[in-house]
Amino acid sequence: MLRLLAACSLLLSALLLAQDDLMPKPRPKVFVSMAPAATVTVTPGRPAYAQLQFRVNPGYHINSHKPTSELLIATALKLDAQTGLVISKITYPEGENLTFPFAPDEKLNVYTGDFAISAQVSAARSTPPGRYRIHGRLVSQACDNKACYPPKNLPVAFDVQVLKAPVTRTRRNPGQSPHVH
Numbered sequence: 001m002l003r004l005l006a007a008c009s010l011l012l013s014a015l016l017l018a019q020d021d022l023m024p025k026p027r028p029k030v031f032v033s034m035a036p037a038a039t040v041t042v043t044p045g046r047p048a049y050a051q052l053q054f055r056v057n058p059g060y061h062i063n064s065h066k067p068t069s070e071l072l073i074a075t076a077l078k079l080d081a082q083t084g085l086v087i088s089k090i091t092y093p094e095g096e097n098l099t100f101p102f103a104p105d106e107k108l109n110v111y112t113g114d115f116a117i118s119a120q121v122s123a124a125r126s127t128p129p130g131r132y133r134i135h136g137r138l139v140s141q142a143c144d145n146k147a148c149y150p151p152k153n154l155p156v157a158f159d160v161q162v163l164k165a166p167v168t169r170t171r172r173n174p175g176q177s178p179h180v181h
Helices: 002-022
Strands: 032-034 038-044 048-056 061-063 078-082 087-089 094-100 103-111 114-123 131-140 154-161
Touching: 002 114, 032 131, 032 154, 038 048, 038 114, 048 154, 078 114, 087 131, 114 154
Parallel strands: 038 154
Antiparallel strands: 032 048, 048 114, 061 103, 078 131, 087 114, 094 103, 131 154
């Protein structure tokens, strides 16, 4: 009888452990996502723009790049360029001034829904033609109507196609007359 009880107990424990492995694990909350970005084509010496599209999930908002209070964490795009490429002039959209139940007397400048951030991309004349991958992150702090969550870093990546640099012709001065005029 004792053996039967021990065997049942062991079997029950094994079933409970197996059930735990089969149960889906809670996924971390995703507040912001990025749409796949189009390849940016750059000719050395001529800048181009990367248009990066983001979406804040329904029910959430993130602080804009210029929040109304210095206590709030601003949304910021951080990009790491490869050698020969330069990222400059990151342009953020205007946020919306909205009020929320947790601060009914204060308007917060936020992003909701879809928004785009652009970044100017340039290639040095010495950059070899080819495809390059730019990596970075979007730093943001999401909130809902009740609480704000810790800041998150959303991985960002897009491709840059560098074309062959245009051939520049050097202008030569016309031949000079040996006669003084």
